[in-house]
Amino acid sequence: MTDRVTAIEFEIPQKSGEALCVPPARQLAALARQNAALLEDAPLTIAGVRLAEIRRRARSDISQAAVRYAQRLDLPTSTFGPSELLLVTGHQPFLFHPGIWLKHLLIDRVARDGMAALSMPVDSDAAEDVGADAPRMDGTGLRLVHETLVRADPDVPYEAVPAPPLAEWRAFLARLGAHVRTLPLPEPQAALEHFAQAARDVRAEDIGTFLTGARRRYEGRRRYAEVPVSEMSAGMEFRRFVVHVLRDAERFAAVYNHHLGAYRERSSIRTSAQPFPDLQREEGRQELPFWIIRRGRREPLSVQPTRSGIGLLAGGERVGEIPQASGPEALAGLAIRPRALTLTAFTRLCVADLFVHGVGGGRYDRVTDAVIREYFGIEPPAYAVTTATLHLPLGAYDAARERETLQRRLLELQHNPDRVLSRPTPEQQGLISEKWRLIAALDGGVLARRERREVTARIREINEELSRTLAVQREEVERQLAGLEAGAEATAAAAHRGYPYCFFSPAAVDEIIDRMLAQS
Incomplete structure (x- = not known):
């Protein structure tokens, strides 16, 4: 199933009400069970602890964190046991569009059949303009x-x-x-x-x-x-994951950068910032895919070997040091957060039975798959990808065809005004007759070059004279064309996919989920 998801080129649905789900929604539970079995038996240890044990501990910690978070928000509490199948999704906590909202409501619906579901708001991401x-x-x-x-x-x-x-x-x-x-x-x-x-x-x-x-x-x-990422990151098992990478920073960074480069090459991506930048190494300092939060700001985390262990650096400053053989407790007091790849790698390996991405995450997590295979040495658990498109009923049309029609009309008014004049005057009729006699002479092929130039010039004069009488019509067509250009903004507003979920009812997304689950 991992190969199937990896091989698909995910496309955002274009029509309102359409959804994408790979694999189909009715297969998510079976895929979660398949992943759970794979991870339970995986021959992987992280900082000296078997993966299966890390998963049990992490799930227990996160379930307790979910209760505390629900109490803070005065929401009904939802818990899950270490052995329950767990579907997970996440996104930055802004007023996102319904296609992102769908991920949350879909895992909730699927989890009604004896499973659990978890949303992880990525509150460690940069807020900028909310x-x-x-x-x-x-x-x-x-x-x-x-x-x-x-x-x-x-x-x-x-x-x-x-x-x-x-x-x-x-x-x-x-x-x-x-x-x-x-x-x-x-x-x-x-x-x-x-x-x-x-x-x-x-x-x-x-x-x-x-x-x-x-x-x-x-x-x-x-x-x-x-459970937001900031809460998850405070847990002991996430810190264990971080310690594991810190101890092996150079190798992890080499694997990470290699597979990023391979992904860019396969995808014909020319910018080094996509899907995310390479990890930098300079003057003995190795950048790692984690943030550290200090004084309310996040900075990239780097490490540097010291005589007694591993130095932790951010913003050019030493922010801590841990012994080489230390455990996760050595990171207590440091607000370390995952970046994109380490967030999904930790979540897919150590928390979820199935992680549900949107289209963007589904694309970049192909890099995560490759890193899990090479660095952690196990087959990555499969993930799912889902999204939908919901437009506001603003009405939309393709202005291109109307624009082409008006442009042809304008050319006709300028170069073939005789075809437009519905009731030509006797004088205009005389000019029209002369024009067609001249065209017939050109088509006859018996005129000398100088005569052809003279005839062509006379036809142009006739067109200009006839066209002057159509000035009002020409101005109207030009006005309509200008209106269409201004209307491009209206067309874009009507077709905009990014309006916030609060412009739509939960029932509208639930209806899409009903259709998704009804499909085989």
Whole structure:
């Protein structure tokens, strides 16, 4: 099954209501069972502990963290035992589009059949601009606007961004509502009002937890658990995973960079930043795919051998040192977080029975597969990929055909005005007759070169004279063409896939899931 997922080129659905799920949704439980058996018997130890034991410990720790997190958010608690099949997904905790939302609601639905489900908000990622896109109709037509709730520096993660004051949150929702009310669309207006009402009592310290709480209240009662990456990273088994990599930094970085390069070559990617940058090595310092959070900002973590162990560096400063043979307890007090590949590698190996990606993650995790095979020496557990497209009912059309028609009409008005004149005057009729006599002479092939030039010039003069009488029509076509160019913004706004989930009802996504589960 891993080979099957790896071989597929995932494509985002283009039509509203369409979904992608590889493998099909009804096969997710069977795939989770297959992965569980693979990982239970895997001959892998991480920092001296068998993988199967790490998984049991990590699952127990994360289940307890889920209870604490639910209590912080005043949500129903969801727990899971170490032996239960566990479906996991995750994403940055912003107001994402329904295609991302689908991952969460799908694992919740599938897990109703004797399994458990977990969402891991990636609050260790950079927050930057936290907001939402909205459609707006005004005197210039339909257009796309963006409203910002919170803005942070590029190196500040969600976990370090304070939750907005209640007045700012309400003002943000009011701005979104004002945009949506410019359109005759009751559904997104009702959805946003429901969301605002459901999220009215959310209280949290950071923006990631705040938006997670808002989403969970809007979804209604669901069974799946939530544990953000910042909480997961504080667990002993994640620290054990980090220690394992720290001890073998050069080899891990070499494997990581090799498979990143191979992926770029296979995918014809020319930029070294995609899907993520190589790990750098300079002056004895080896960068690793982890962040360290200090003073509310995240920095890449590097290591450097010392006489007594391993030095930990960030931002050019020594932030700690651990003995070479130390265990995970040596990292206590350090806020170390995974980057993309180490997050999914740890989650797939040490926590989940099945990890459910979106399209972007499904593509880059092919690198993770290769790293797991070479570095950890086992066959990687398979993952699933799912997404969907939901458009607001704004109406959309392909302006290209209309543009081509108008451009042909303009050329005809300029070069064949006789075909456009419906009621030519006697004078115009005389010019038209002369033009066709001249064309017949050209087609006869008996004119000398100088005569052909003279005839061609005369035809052009006739066209220009006839065209002057069509100036009003020509101006109207030019106006329509200009309107179409301006309408490109409206077309883009109508077809935009990135509107936030709070413009859609949970039932709309549940209906897509119903269809996915009904397919064989």
